[in-house]
Amino acid sequence: MNGVARLPGQGDGTSLPRGAASPLYPSPSRPLRVVLLAGAKVPGWINGFLRLAGDTPWLDVRVFLVHDARASAGVPGRTALRLALALERRRARSRERFLEPLSQDGRTLPGESGSSRDEVLAGLAALRPELVVAAVDGEWIEDAAATATGGCWCLEPSLRRELDLLSSLLPPMLQPGAATSVALQLQSRKDGWRRLSGGRMATCRAALDGQLKRACDKLPSLMLRALLAHARERTSSCGGDRGVRRLRLAPLAPTTAPLAVGRAFLAAIGVRMHERWQRVRRRQGRWSVLVRRQTRSLDPAHPDAAGCIELAAPDGWYWADPCVIGGPEDELVYVEECPDDVNAGVIACLRIDAGGTAERIGVALRRPFHLSFPQLFDWRGERFMTVESGQDRRVTLYRRGATALDWQPYSELLRGWPVVDPVLHFHDGHWYLFANVAEGGASSCDSLFLFVAEALTGPYRPHPANPIVDDAGRARMAGRLFVDRGRLVRPSQDCVEAYGAAVVFHEILELGPERYRERRLGRLDAATAGARDGCHTYSRSGCMETIDVRGFAYGGTHRAEPAAGAGGLGASAGAAAGG
Numbered sequence: 001m002n003g004v005a006r007l008p009g010q011g012d013g014t015s016l017p018r019g020a021a022s023p024l025y026p027s028p029s030r031p032l033r034v035v036l037l038a039g040a041k042v043p044g045w046i047n048g049f050l051r052l053a054g055d056t057p058w059l060d061v062r063v064f065l066v067h068d069a070r071a072s073a074g075v076p077g078r079t080a081l082r083l084a085l086a087l088e089r090r091r092a093r094s095r096e097r098f099l100e101p102l103s104q105d106g107r108t109l110p111g112e113s114g115s116s117r118d119e120v121l122a123g124l125a126a127l128r129p130e131l132v133v134a135a136v137d138g139e140w141i142e143d144a145a146a147t148a149t150g151g152c153w154c155l156e157p158s159l160r161r162e163l164d165l166l167s168s169l170l171p172p173m174l175q176p177g178a179a180t181s182v183a184l185q186l187q188s189r190k191d192g193w194r195r196l197s198g199g200r201m202a203t204c205r206a207a208l209d210g211q212l213k214r215a216c217d218k219l220p221s222l223m224l225r226a227l228l229a230h231a232r233e234r235t236s237s238c239g240g241d242r243g244v245r246r247l248r249l250a251p252l253a254p255t256t257a258p259l260a261v262g263r264a265f266l267a268a269i270g271v272r273m274h275e276r277w278q279r280v281r282r283r284q285g286r287w288s289v290l291v292r293r294q295t296r297s298l299d300p301a302h303p304d305a306a307g308c309i310e311l312a313a314p315d316g317w318y319w320a321d322p323c324v325i326g327g328p329e330d331e332l333v334y335v336e337e338c339p340d341d342v343n344a345g346v347i348a349c350l351r352i353d354a355g356g357t358a359e360r361i362g363v364a365l366r367r368p369f370h371l372s373f374p375q376l377f378d379w380r381g382e383r384f385m386t387v388e389s390g391q392d393r394r395v396t397l398y399r400r401g402a403t404a405l406d407w408q409p410y411s412e413l414l415r416g417w418p419v420v421d422p423v424l425h426f427h428d429g430h431w432y433l434f435a436n437v438a439e440g441g442a443s444s445c446d447s448l449f450l451f452v453a454e455a456l457t458g459p460y461r462p463h464p465a466n467p468i469v470d471d472a473g474r475a476r477m478a479g480r481l482f483v484d485r486g487r488l489v490r491p492s493q494d495c496v497e498a499y500g501a502a503v504v505f506h507e508i509l510e511l512g513p514e515r516y517r518e519r520r521l522g523r524l525d526a527a528t529a530g531a532r533d534g535c536h537t538y539s540r541s542g543c544m545e546t547i548d549v550r551g552f553a554y555g556g557t558h559r560a561e562p563a564a565g566a567g568g569l570g571a572s573a574g575a576a577a578g579g
Contacts, residue, residue, distance in 0.1 A: 021416025024437060024449055025462050027058040028231035035129040036063045037120065037136050037144065038102050043160055046135060047103040048220035052440040055416075059227060062127065064120050065102060066136050078163040085166065085208050096209055098162035098216075120144065131230065133247075135160060145244045150234065153186065156248035159219070162212070168252050169211050172203040179203060179473055179496045180211070182218050183250035184226045189243075197225035198250065199470030201446055202496050220440035221447070287320035288312055289335060290529070290547045291352060297540055300489045300505035303524035305535075305547055311350065311358055316340055319348070321373045322546035323479070323539045325383075330354060331544045332404055334364060334385070336372035347374045347387060349404050352544070364405045365398065373421050373537075375480055379456060384410065390418040390444070395435060397424075397457065411457035420444045421477040424456075427488070427511050433460050434490075436476050437467075445495035448475040452513045468516045472496050478503045479538045490518060491538045494525075500536030500550065502526065526550070 038046065053061040089096065117140045124132065124147035131150040134141050145152035157164040172180040183198025201218055204210035226247070290308035298304065311333075313319045321336040330353040337348035347365040352358045365371060365387065373388035383400040385407060399410040413422075413433060422435045433451040438444040448469040451460035469475040469492075478491035487507045494502040502525035510517040524547070529535040532551030539546045 021055060022414040022451075022460070023057070023462050024417070024439065025225075025228055025466050026464050028228065031058050031060055032131065032227060032231040033060045033127070033129045034062070034131045034133060034227065035124060035127060035148070036061060037066055037132060037134045037141075038063060039066060039136050040102055041099040042102050042135055043098055043162075043165075043216065044100045045216040045219040045223075047100055048217070048441055049223045050103050052220045052224055056224065058231065059224070062129070063102070064123060066120055066138075067116065078167070081163050081167060081170075081208075085163075085212075088208055092207070092209070094209055096213065098165075098212070121147065124148070130234070131227070134244075141244055146242050148242065150230065151242045152244045153247040154244050156246050158249040158251070159247065165215065165249060166208060166212050168249055169215055170208075171252050173205050173208075173211055175203075176205070177497050179471070180215070181250065181252060182215050182222065184219075184222050185248050185250045186226070187246040187248075189245075193248070193250075195250065196229050196247075197222045199446055199467075200472055200496075201443060202472045214443070217441040217443070218446065221442050224440070286340060287318045287548055287550050289319045289322045289333065289350075290549055291322075291324075291333065291358070292545050293543050294545065295543060297484065297543070298524075298538075298545060300484055300487070300491075300507075300521040303503070303505060303522050303528065305524065305529040305549075308530065308547065313337065319350075320548045321388075321537050322548055323374050323376050323537075324541045324544050324546045325376045325378075326541045326544070331541060333358075333546055334374040334376060336374070337363070338370075338372075343370055345370050345372045347371050347385075351404075362405050365407050367392070373477075375423050377424065377480070379426070384424075384456070386413075386422045386424055388420050388422065390420045390438075393418055395419050395422045395433070413458055413460055414451065418444065423477050423480055425481045426456075430454060430513060431456055431458075431460075432511065434477055434481075443472065443495075445472045445476045445493070445499065446470060448477070448492075450516060463516065464514055465516050469518075474504050474506065474520070476536075478536055481508070482540055487521075489521065493536045494523065498534060500534045503535055503538050503547070505538075 050061060050063070053059050117138065121140065121143055124144055129148045132144050132148045132152040134144065134152055134154045141152060141154055158168060159165065169180060172178040179200040180203045181198065181200050184196045185193040186196050188194045199218065199222070201214055204214050289311040290305060291311055292308045294307065311319065317337060317339055319335040319337055322333050324331050324333045330351055333350040333352060335348055335350065336345045338345035346363050349361050349364045350358055351361050367389065369389060369391035371387050371389055374385055376383060376385045385398045385400070386395060387398070389396065394415040395413040396409050397411045397413055398407040400407055414435065418438045419435045420438070422433060425432045425434070431453045433453070435449050435451065436444050437447060437449050439447060447467040449466045450463035450468045452463055453460045473494050473496045474492045476493040476495055478493045481488060481490050483489070488511065490506045490508055492504050492506060493500055494504050502523050504523045505521040506518040507521050508518045524535060524538070526532060526534045526549065529547060529549050531549035535547055535549040537548045
């Protein structure tokens with residue numbers, strides 16, 4: 001079909017237009033026109049937001065470059081923080097800079113480069129935006145606000161000045177295991193400060209500069225969501241608040257006390273030394289797969305890994321992301337198979353018979369990019385699989401052929417985003433696609449998006465509650481949804497202290513095209529799983545359960561022998577189905 005991308009062997013579902021990225025949010029009733037007032041240099045996160053806005057069809061952002069823009073006055077007393085940050089950057093030979101030249105990739109209006117006050121006001125009056133966002137100071141901001149139906153959001157120093165932003169991010173660095181909350185608040189004349197968007201990210205305790213960068217990577221998506229909230233709440237083109245309201249980073253007990261700054265600086269040095277020592281001693285374990293058969297499966301409210309046996313990959317390789325699915329005579333476990341020193345995974349298949357003997361039967365799927373996180377399910381007499389293929393910036397549905405190693409592309413579900421750990425689930429007449437998206441440069445562990453369709457092959461539309469979870473402690477998927485004791489359970493990863501530190505189980509209380517709600521049940525951490533460094537995937541089928549762990553510490557070990565004719569490992573194996 002003209003203008004539609006189809007994959008070989010694709011089903012009857014509607015495909016995405018060629019080159020179009022899947023929307024992450026439902027579009028508001030009409031586009032939102034915004035004008036950004038900025039100086040020649042802006043915080044790097046603003047450039048990130050402009051790039052993100054350029055790919056957002058419902059948002060039209062224009063930029064006025066103001067030549068007489070004044071820098072906002074920050075809070076005094078930042079000497080200790082400035083010195084600590086400078087010393088850290090000097091040691092690391094970092095070229096990171098908070099302020100960057102304003103990106104002018106077609107959004108700066110013709111003739112507006114270096115505009116004066118009168119030129120800006122005349123341009124705003126002609127453009128008639130719905131909202132002005134000011135990243136500059138000036139006595140004339142009130143006049144600029146009067147030209148927009150939604151007034152003006154004026155960015156506070158906490159969003160425009162490096163040290164003001166960093167001072168709000170210090171407290172979590174002093175608390176091992178603490179996440180960092182990052183949220184945008186808008187001043188309201190009725191309710192004080194109102195939260196527009198926000199989430200919890202993993203704290204970078206190893207570097208002040210790293211903590212600052214993580215927040216700046218997250219701010220573009222938070223700004224986009226704040227504008228989306230505004231677009232959904234507007235009443236009419238003739239109404240609205242034409243005044244100036246302040247937009248700020250929600251405070252986290254900001255501190256500039258030299259003692260607190262010194263503690264954070266020394267703590268970062270300690271964390272870096274510990275990480276270096278671990279690398280030197282090669283103490284971080286490799287990933288491996290645990291399996292067990294039980295008459296009663298794991299209780300998500302009180303999870304454990306007692307009685308598990310390790311399936312160890314051959315030396316120089318690791319297995320992770322196991323997904324078990326039943327067969328007529330035995331269980332199959334599909335895993336990510338990857339060399340220890342190269343991020344070039346394929347999907348391999350292991351067979352476990354009724355006696356518990358395991359054998360590797362071969363490579364099921366290979367692509368020119370990294371593959372991981374296979375998720376399998378049966379539907380109407382056929383078997384399907386999704387995998388993580390974030391480097392390809394799409395989610396593809398595969399259908400099984402004649403054998404367990406024969407998989408062909410069937411339908412393209414999402415495209416245009418670096419998606420990780422996608423999971424499909426059918427519930428009450430709808431298909432739901434759970435997917436973690438690294439939006440605007442933020443971590444892929446932060447935000448969980450949900451998409452809904454009436455058919456397996458789509459089209460998938462974004463859920464109105466997106467992102468349904470914005471919390472590094474529980475957003476990233478850790479396996480298929482499953483029913484346990486009458487509860488629909490979602491396994492997730494806790495990535496606050498480290499990637500894949502633990503599996504956290506949640507009961508889904510509401511799952512529908514318009515609503516989503518869940519509550520926490522229990523947590524399976526490394527110690528509970530008998531590992532040293534972490535665990536991050538759980539799967540069950542019948543009485544068989546699989547978990548992957550890093551640095552397995554105890555229990556039996558079984559090496560899966562290759563089946564006759566299975567071929568070599570990973571990249572050295574024969575061509576995979578569909579490859």
